[in-house]
Structure formats: C-alpha cells, structure tokens
Amino acid sequence: MPVITLTINDELVSARSGQSLLEAIRDHGIDLPTLCHLDGLSARGGCRLCLVEVAGSPRLLPACTTEAVEGMVVTTHNERIDRYRRMILELTFAERNHTCAVCVSNGHCELQALAAELGMDRVRYDYLNPDLGLDTSHRLFGVDHNRCLLCLRCVRVCDEVEGAHTWDVAGRGIASRVITDLNRPWGQSESCTECGKCVEVCPTGALFDKGASVGEMEKESRFLRRILDGREKRQWRR
C-alpha cells in the first residue's frame, strides 16, 4: 500500500494514502476530539471539533472528511483551535437541556468527558432551554431529545450498518430533530429491527435502554468495528 509522508505538529509522520487526516492523526497517537465521527460510519464533518489547521489553506479543515495528502503540514492543537473547540462545546451545551446530574449516561457520556478534557468550565451563552420531549413508546429503548446533539450517529448506523433507515432528521437549523420513520413514535415503527445499534453508538444519554437509572447507561460502540471487519472478512460465512 502506497505510503505518504506528512507533517503533523512539526513532526514527520507516515500514513497510508487514501487515509483520512483524522485516521492519520490518531494512528500517530494524537488525541483529536470528535463527537459526530465514529470509526466504521461515514464521515460527516458536522460537530466541527476535529478542525485542524492545514498550511496553505486559509480555512480550518475538519480532519474527518479531509484526505491525508503527501506533504501536508498539519497543526492539530494550538491556542486558537483549542479555544474554538471549547466554544463549540459551550454552544452544544447551551443548545439543549444537558443536565448531567439526572442523566442516564452521567459518568459514561462522551460529551461530558470531552468538556472535562478540553477544560470547558462554564457556558457563556444563553441556555436555549427548548421544550423537547421524551419518546419511550419503544418496548426496549427510549429517546430523550433533550440530550441529543444531532451527531446523527444513530441515523448513519441504522442506515449504513443495520440497513433499516429507521432514523432520520426532521426540521432544519435549531429546529432539527431526529425522528423514527415518518415522525411516528418509535414504538410504532415498522422498520425498526430492535437491534439496539443506535443506542450503543449514541455519545450521550439521548438514546438509552429502558429501565436504566441515573448513571447506569453504559455504552459500548466497539461492536461496530467488530461486525464491520467480520463482514469484510466474511468471517461468518458457512
């Protein structure tokens, strides 16, 4: 496989050609925060946390959707980018009602962990406090829109891995909501296979197993790589 060389944070690094910048950066052991990206799902570039500086580009580029190219000079962390990342997290927290203390995912939440990691200690913006609902019509799972950050991992995993496309988005802008089927209650969905992949890949407590209490909802998204690799290698063919 052709190998390319690029500079990441003043260090010469080799990567495979065709790799995304995010993969190359992570392969090199640098931690780059993401919320919408999940290994195994299509790249989206929506959360804007993996933005990096690339020499020669006036704009910041999302590492997840940028291809690593020979000779690229990349900066993943500096004062400006870190400040922007914190501000983006603040905006995410202000957007919906992420009250950690009463969340099923408290302590196991990617958003919460990122806030701690990036040193986001306060939210300067108005909390928008939208009036959002909770759908617990499903036999096994529930969705709490107050905790959704519209990363659309659920939409992508349902479409790309499970093949059901139960999840989608309604509305636009600040009124965007994830929906099941044609905005019917999840429990009435005819396409849902009850596989639970969406719940496992959700980074926050927006999707949860019914019956989970505060802090009890632990998620495990590593299954995704396992089944995708297995599919590719045709491991389960008899």
Place this chain on the structure above:
Amino acid sequence: MNPADLAAVAEQERQRQRQLLLRIFLCYSTPCLSAGAQQVRGALEELIRERDLAVRLEIVATGCMGPCSRGPLLRLRRADGDEQIFERVTPELARAILLQALELAPPQVAPLDPDLPFFTRQTRVVLANSGWIDPERLEDSIAHGAYAALAHALHEMTPEEVCAEIKQSGLRGRGGGGYPTGVKWNLVRKAPAERKFVVANGDEGDPGAYMDRTIMESDPHRVLEGMAIAGYAVGAEQGYIYVRGEYPLAASRLAAAIRQAERRGLLGSRILDSNFNFRIDLRIGAGAFVCGEETALMKSIMGRRGQPVPRPPYPAQKGLWGFPTLINNVETYANVGPIISRGAEWFAAMGTGKSRGTKVFALCGEVVNSGLIEVEMGIRLRDIVFEIGGGLPDGGRFKAAQTGGPSGGCIPAQHLDTPVDYESLKELGSIMGSGGLIVMGEGSCMPDVAKFFMDFCMDESCGKCVPCRVGTVEMRRLLGRITDGSATMEDFATLEQLCELVRETSLCGLGMTAPNPVLNTLRYFRDEYLAHIVDRQCPAGVCNLDRIPLLKLPEHAHVLTLFKERTDAGHHPDDQ
C-alpha cells in the same frame, strides 16, 4: 433544425414583426403582474376586439423592463421605430394610450422621459432581450439571436476553443463567489469521466434580490443556450436547472422553453444537426436558502436532504452521483451566448481590471427608482444610487448600501465613490454577492439591520454543523438584547467572539458568511452599537429602548415578590 433553418426562422419572424403597424409590449414579470399587468392586458384586448385592430398590431407579454417601482409598464413601438414607455398603467390609462397611439384620440397621457438616467446609464447585455421578447414564444427569441451562438460553437469551435474563449473574456461567477468561469469549465472539461453534468443554480434566496428570477422569466432560452454551450464545452450530455420553489412563473416559463427547444431540435439529440446531445431537466427547490450552496444544491437535485458536504472534493471533480459537475449561476450562463457570438475581446473591453463585463443588480430599499438594472462593472456606487436610482425619496440622506444579501455587508456614505467590482467591494468588507443592493437612509438602525439578517441566517441554517446551527441563534439573542437595551459590554464582547467562531469554523458558505452583516456594521457603525449598550439610546430612533426593563425577570419572579410581602408583613417564611 440546422443552422440555416435557424436563420430562416429568425428572418421570417423579423419580417412578420416589421409588417405590424404597432407592437405593444406589456411587462409581464412578477412585479408588474402583481401591480395589475393582467388587467391592463384585458382592457387592451377588449379595445382591440371592439375596434377590430388585431391584424395591425399585437400585444407582447414580455419580461422585465426595469423600473419595477413604476409598474405596470407598457412600451409602444411603431413600425417606423418610434418608441414610448408609459409607467403605472391602469386599464383606463391603457385604453387612452392605445387610442392616442392610433391617433383615434387626442394625446392625453405623457410617456416616460426616454433620457431618464435609469435607462441611459445602463449597459444591457444579459438583459438585452428582457422587455423586448415574449419569453413564451421561441420564434421571438430566435429573431433576437437565440441559439445562434450555440450553432456557431457546435459547428465552428472545438470544446477547447469554447473554454478558451470564456477564459479570455474574463467572465467571473455571477452567483457571488467570483471564481473565473473559464477556469472552472476547463477543470470539468479535463476531468476524466464517462459522464458529466451541467447545473444552473437558480436558487436565489437573498432578501431583496431577484436578478436570476428576472433572467429566467424574461429570457429563458438564453439560459438554456448558455447551458448547452457549457455542456458542449465540458463534455456533458445532461443539464439540470435548479429553480427555487418560490419562483413558479420562472419555472413554468423554463419548462415551456425546454419543451419548445426540444421540439425544434435545439435541445435533445443531435442538436442543430451536430453530433452533440444535450438534455436539460428542471428541478424545483422546496424553499431552503442553503440549497443555493453548490454541494447542498447537488444533494437536493439527487433527491437527498439539502445539506452541504465538506469540500474538497469540489463538484468539478466529484459532483452529481460522483461525476464531474459544472455549477454556474443563471446569470453566468446568460453571459455565455453573447461572449461566443460577439467574441471575448468585446466582453473583456467592458468593466475594470479583474472584473469584466456587466452585472445585474436588484436595486431596492429607500430609493426613488427601484428595479432591475444592469451596469458595467466599475461604475461608482454613487452613480447607481443617485443617478440610476434617482436618490432617496423625500430628500432623505443616504446612510449605507447593503450589498450581497445576508452574506454581504453595508457600504457607508464615505465610500460612495467606490467602483463597484469584486475587489473593491471585498476591500470594504462587503461582497458583490448575487447582486442585491439595498439602499438605506438615515432612518435605518444598523444593529437592527444586522438583527434582521441574523434572523434570516438563523431560520435558513440547515442544522448540520454546530457553529451555524447554535451560533446564529446565540448571536440573534445577543443582537436582540442590544436592540432592546438590555445588553452589557460583556454581551458585546461575546457577540464579537461568536462572530469570529462562526465565520472560522462553519461548514459551508452560509455559516461562514452569516456574521458578515454584524462584522461589517461593527466596522463602520460601532458607535451605534455602543449607543445602544452604553447610553441605551437608538440614534436612528428605530429601537424602542425605554419600555424594556434593564433586568428581565423570569416568569417565576412573582414568587420572590410574594416572599418579600410575607416577610414585610412580619411573617417568617418558615412560619407556616
């Protein structure tokens, strides 16, 4: 149809028109229709029936004639070439005009002064036929030269030569970006692929802008011809024209034009007896501003949710269904025909250094003559506002001109002598944009204007990326606080930081330019913001600051009041 047939049709139509004693052009574009052009036509037709005049004259329902604020407009053209334009025509007035023109009644109605700077200061290239032809009759367009450039390109030029000609003309994207059109065409031409596509972007959503609508409504064949030439130049056999859903008239005229052109062999298979096939399909948007962004537009054409995707890859490499795609604005395509038939030198001679040709502007706001104008690039802003526009009504004083819609900015009075071209506007922190030009007088409050545009951006954000989805809402709230007098200097600092964040980190052009109206008004009118925050005064008198209490108590605040009453009365809160 072959090129000879095309010339024959043109000659036949011209001859028919010459034989008429009088041709009555009636503006049938959206503004004049809403002002009552249809009733005027009804009155004229009635009179023609009454007096049995149909053989000697005809009524031509045309596209836009220009000064929309003076509509409905009516133009008379006699066989000897004599012309008159009448403004604000009512059905009764129309009868009188026709009778006096046929010398059946003494002259009563005075025509519009033909030396009005509104007409004389314009250079009409894109709009050359607008107001002169019936957009629903193909023969009329052909008589005015439609498809001659296509015939010339197909039979006498190679695709390389067409691209070279466009490049040499210096034409730049008229949708706002200003990317050199010839360079873009060459990129798509050279991209190796078995299929390619051509897309015309007619999704024009800027508040106060209607250039593309008018071009599509008034001269649809010119857009189709430009697309076909582009298809030939880049090697595409399929084109899409994407029209926003709010333009039903433009969509229906385009649909009719495509049908007519296909029937005569000007689109479809083996166009004009050449080996070139090109089909155009119409796509109608569902009302999302972001679909004017090229990647979101392509998603929408493919039937997906209209959301942008990160570039690169650029559409020229990977566009519709993964194939190289050429996307240009409607006005850009409308420039192509004249460049091919009259040559790159002719086009390049107009305009300034890096901005060649003409630009169509929708002039509106506080200006006497609002309407659609086409001027040579490099004209001074002062000339547009005060000569063509006729200045501000009631002797009002000019304060600023907003260009480029929600992505643009305001140009203050001290820069009125700036030449209008891509570079100069950019230097002032504004942009050419697609061509909306809103004139504002002393009575406009700049934070209020910024709030209006932020409202728009907030509503139109697609919601894909966080900075645009939430950032615009937070900016709108801060602007709201400034205009209602409850903002602090800390809010002001937060607003400025947010502007920077949203501009730097948003995914697509909508988010990246959403802070522009704020940044730009801050650059020239910072005092006004400070007056709102520090002095709690609105210098323009627009914002009503007195009524709003400094501290907005939340709804549950009455609990505190109750508590206070009880303690005042001697009860201890823990008493009960």
